Amino acid sequence: MTHESTTAWRELLATLGDLDRGFLEGDRAVTDDRHIADGYRTLATTLGVALDAYLFPEPGRPQFVAVNTPFRRDRRWGGDNTDAYYYLCPVDPERRYRISGNRGDSAYFSVTAYNEPSPGAWSDRVVSIVRDTDLDVDADGNFSFDFPPTPDAAVLMTRDYQADPLTGRPVVWQIEALDEPDPIRHGDAETAASLRAAATWLRTMFAIVPLAVGTRVDDQHGLGHETAHAANEFADPYQVPDANFGWSARDACYSYGSFVLDDDEALVITHRPPACRFWNLVVWNQFMATFGASDARCSVNGHSAALNSDGSVTVVLSRAMTAHPNSLTTLDYPRGNLAFRWFLADGVPKRPEVKLVKAAEAPTATT
Template identity: 85%
Template sequence: MTEHQSTAAWRELLATLGELDSSFLDGDRAVTDDRHIADGYRMLATTLGVALDAYLFPEPGRPQFVAVNTPFRRDRRWGGDNTDAYYFICPVDPARRYRISGNKGDSVYFSVTAYNEPSPGAWSDRVVSIVRDSDLDVDADGNFAFEFPATPDAAVLMTRDYQAHPPTGRPVTWHIEALEEPDPIRHGDAETAASLRAVAAWMRMMFAIIPLPVGTRVDDEHGLGHETAHAANEFADPYQVPDSNFGWSARDACYSYGSFVLDDDEALVITHRPPSCRFWNLVVWNQFMATYGDEEARSSLNNHSAALNSDGSVTIVLSRGLTTHPNSLTTLGYPRGNLAFRWFLTDGVPERPGVKLVKAADAPTDVH
């Protein structure tokens, strides 16, 4: 009996899934605590769902925006998510024209970015184009509409919608339609096999990146604390995202990444001087670039929720549990993880945030 192409591709995908946990169980990137091992398997399930939405089910002639990051869906926390934003994707045909419309809701920043795809399932390495909210005519009721033209190399559209207060804010509503007649639906053996192989390729690339490393503490005996890039409880220098970039990064953003290693009785006191920008936030991640939690587990802070000091700076207290400080963030008991600052539409690259490791009992309890 001849084996179908889709049968072979399905079994290849299953084999890939069976091997990817080695990225967090073995070698230099192996995680060191049980919760992160469990998170690794949850991340396998999460990213499989995203990959199927991105590569198996779409039809560019019959487009749909599908949620890939949200503040509330636990199965859509991956790839550098945060509790302040909604992201949707829609694979597109570079030869087609599309009409995109919607309502801005309570968004403080929204955009649509087109990315390339070097090969099926390969991660983007270039921002093809971007449409920002400031480029659009938004009426008094918040409605907008625009045509996205046929764009060479555009393989996927990603929307971004940042909210000042996600629990109460109205997210952007998105609609998309193709302006040319769609091709006949083809769910055949060859097409399905190609899609499944793209799913596997995308997931292999994802787990080549995660889990993220956590720096060595300066006070560890064999630490590399003098090398900032390898030091825990520090941030790297902020940088502006270029057009040529890996993955689905935001062209309008500057980023600064760090990691933390905290004992039960310790806290990080983070000092941030916000630049002029549309939006900024700080997010606490596990080593799989996913936020921890729910409303009672505050894992991010933004320029609308942060309490300012008298000089305009922001002091943030990060510890294993919440404290009384108005800008308290929690790791939910995780001993180690990663941190990410992002700033949208800044006037310039921000200053590197300062960090001080203290005993939790000595951390500040209020703004100053």
């Protein structure tokens, strides 16, 4: 007799064996050996996250598990950045929970509840959000609040953004169930269902990545819903709605772009940050991943950026570091993706301006 968990395990292995076709073949095939290697690293990373999210959790005995950090190389996926810690915890919508911790040196932190349309399917709706400004945080940084039974809440995702991830103390999170847990039973049917959910989650991730890199053009033209995607430009920023595919933050605005650079070129990116709690610009490979905060300077944020005299920010992006105080490196990747995010902005930001120049002609100081 073949057990259901055996069948599901073999289905998961078959899924893993097939997913690399998405970045090796067809219109989305990546074009350099580093991105091929990144594809396999992303497969391994997302398998680990999928098992953490679907195989091992017990909502009656909750635990927050790290899904993105500034330092763990096995947690670089899904739009990560060097400034933030994200933790995930599956929950039971009929249970009561208590969440507590210490804010550390966080510039912004929150807990968002997401739905799950079907087992392993990515969220398509923000159910609720608790921000740091909603909490009573004592003089020592401690906080505690109850999370009540919440219809459709399937997953809690924490966010903790640090002004300086190299020195900042991350938020410490604890979660406990206030109702008695069910008896532990890791049976055949439960394990099979969990493995199939993990496989669904993996297939969804690789339906999104690798991200497209725009076509390089000589003339300037805008990006948006009505125009073709061009390299070395950003799309119009947008505010995340309640109904949104994936794990985007409801209180964030985003703007995405891509780069295609020769080894002697640079992008001069200028934007005027709106009043907001936190913003950053991150360099990604085509799998929505960057390098760690201690590996290379692949992001800049509102605390680390040097301002121009008019309050705008200019960033110089090139394949190697330059003398500009807001220099970012692609680590010699010739192509990849870019992401701006702004938290709790007082309005949707204007689209960042981009100019392609020779690296030798890029600015070396603020203006």
